[in-house]
Amino acid sequence: MENLRTSDSNIITRDYFDSLLIEMRHIDSIIPSTTLELYGERFDTPIMMAALSHLNKVRENGMVEMAKGAFLANAVNWAGMGEEEELEEITSTGAKIIKIIKPYADNQIIFKKIEHAKKCGVLAVGIDVDHAFSGNGKYDNVLGHPMTSKSLDEIKEFVKSTNLPFIIKGVLSEQDTIKCLEAGVRGIVVSHHHGIMNYAVPPLRILPKIASIVNKHIPIFVDCGVVSGMDVFKALALGASAVSAGRIIMDPLSREGANGVKETIVKMTEELAGVMARTCSPDINHIDSSVIWNRD
16 A cells, blocks of 8 residues: 555655755846746736636636636636636636647547637647546546547647647656657646656656756746745746646635635745845746755
């Protein structure tokens, strides 16, 4: 029997976040900019809403309220599994949306959802490849929909099917990073899908290797366990272009709706700016990775 403390990927990820220390640098520092430039749009923060779904359990019209909060904070909003009508409501908030599609066994469903997302005016679209399998080694079934793994050739077809930026979510290896670049994707999400497998490598631990391969050719996004501006800074310093926050906004969303989401993003962004100022980091694209130290 596995020990929860040592096997749970979310605990391992939290421990790794907390093992990273930050060197202070003050001389010649300036007021930092947290502005994010992404796919031709400009945002006030690199903190994005994660690709969540089914938030009606948290708050009525939870997905729409989250999008409204992202809009108020001028942040990117990701959207996970949901019906077409819900995506239409989300995009009508004015928020810039990145739509993530499940790896349905029927690729025609994926192509249809890509086309619908485009009609809705989303910023980008993608697929979470890490949701293909269940824990027993068989293909997963999500809410009655069978899933399958996707080949490199299939991903190339998804990329070619749209002029939208296409993103692969669930990259946690150098091998998949190389394949994503070969497929022509325009963004990857370094993630273990909130602990979908025990003993998964913490995203920030493998991030520098992935960033080295990508070499700034495409954006790198990171999620899993981000709960503070300090976490965001560490991710950016190690090679992320932007970071998704998910469960940290659940309680504010439940209590205050869109305003709670907005205030959470703003607070985390202010904390990020505070760390940037104390590390001579003028903007999110110029954070020196050597400020990060591993705890001995």
